[in-house]
Amino acid sequence: PFKSSGINAEYGEFGFHLNKLEFRDSICxxxxxxxxxxxxxxxxxxxxxxxxxxxxxxxxFVHIRHNEIRDTEAEFLSEVCKDVxxxxxxxxxxxxxxxxxxxTAADARLDFCGRGFWRPIQQAYFDVRVVHANSPSFxxxxxxxxxxxxxxxxxxxxxxKSDRS
Numbered sequence: 001p002f003k004s005s006g007i008n009a010e011y012g013e014f015g016f017h018l019n020k021l022e023f024r025d026s027i028c029x030x031x032x033x034x035x036x037x038x039x040x041x042x043x044x045x046x047x048x049x050x051x052x053x054x055x056x057x058x059x060x061f062v063h064i065r066h067n068e069i070r071d072t073e074a075e076f077l078s079e080v081c082k083d084v085x086x087x088x089x090x091x092x093x094x095x096x097x098x099x100x101x102x103x104t105a106a107d108a109r110l111d112f113c114g115r116g117f118w119r120p121i122q123q124a125y126f127d128v129r130v131v132h133a134n135s136p137s138f139x140x141x142x143x144x145x146x147x148x149x150x151x152x153x154x155x156x157x158x159x160x161k162s163d164r165s
Contacts, residue, residue: 054132066130073126074112081114081124088113088125099156129154 018026028035029050042048043059053061070086078084087109095104110125117124132138133146141149 051132051135055135062130066128069130070111070128073128074114077112077114077117077126081116083123084112084114086112090125102156127154 025035027033035050039048042052042056044056046052046056048059053059055062057063074084074086090108090110092106095102098104110127113123113125115121115123129150131146131150133143138146
């Protein structure tokens with residue numbers, strides 16, 4: 001039988017520690033094999049397919065992946081910037097000055113920020129968006145266009161508000 005412990009030891013130095021179940025599931029995902037012992041239905045009531053679990057905001061892994069990426073990027077940012085914070089609250093401003101798509105909630109936040117990224121002392125804000133570019137809804141859209149579409153949507157919702165913080 002194939003043992004995963006050697007591979008785990010090899011990649012462990014990079015922070016990739018998988019137990020046997022996670023290792024087996026990752027091999028199945030990689031080769032398109034069915035994953036065993038997975039709930040038939042998601043918490044939202046839909047069939048629990050791989051595509052669904054990558055997209056569902058209720059029972060899927062969108063928030064987990066988002067937070068993992070956010071925390072890793074903030075950790076990297078702390079290597080080169082000062083005052084790195086996760087989910088900093090943005091200052092209030094007049095909603096009439098912002099595009100309609102802007103988040104004007106009192107508790108509006110971005111994912112992380114740090115001082116000195118672009119210029120000394122200047123605060124730079126960053127926001128993470130998880131996109132499953134291979135989902136069926138993007139089947140006929142080039143990957144570059146999917147990323148650009150999400151980038152523009154994110155910019156429209158936060159750019160002017162973060163500029164005023």
